[in-house]
Amino acid sequence: MADQTKPGPGEPGVPQIQIDVDDAVAQGAYSNLVLINHNDNEFVLDFAYIQPASPRARVRARIISSPRHTKRLLRALEHNLRRYEERFGPIEEPEPAPHGTLIS
Secondary structure, eight states: OOOOSSEETTEEEEEOOOOOOOHHHHTOOOOSEEEEEEOSSOEEEEEEEEOTTOSOEEEEEEEEEOHHHHHHHHHHHHHHHHHHHHHHOOOOOOOOOOTTSOOO
16 A cells, blocks of 8 residues: 655655565566557557577566656666666677567
8 A cells, every 4th residue: 555645765745655565476577578569548568588499478467558657667767777887887788679570
């Protein structure tokens, strides 16, 4: 249950949110492929796992999000990647995939 009456630590006026995670969700699901689709109202992110040398991927989780929240997620990922690289060094990127191919 979220408590939206208390400010967050060090941030006056910002509501504090408590996050509950049940045991099954807390285990997480490994994904090495994400498929992204959208329409004018929402983004759909299918997180999948594809085994080496296999033509089939199994979706492990589907996240449906508003465009506004998806943009905030992108910014949060960019911020956290910068912090990660500052601490652990640059992440080596593979060559860009040709347009229209799956990104894994």
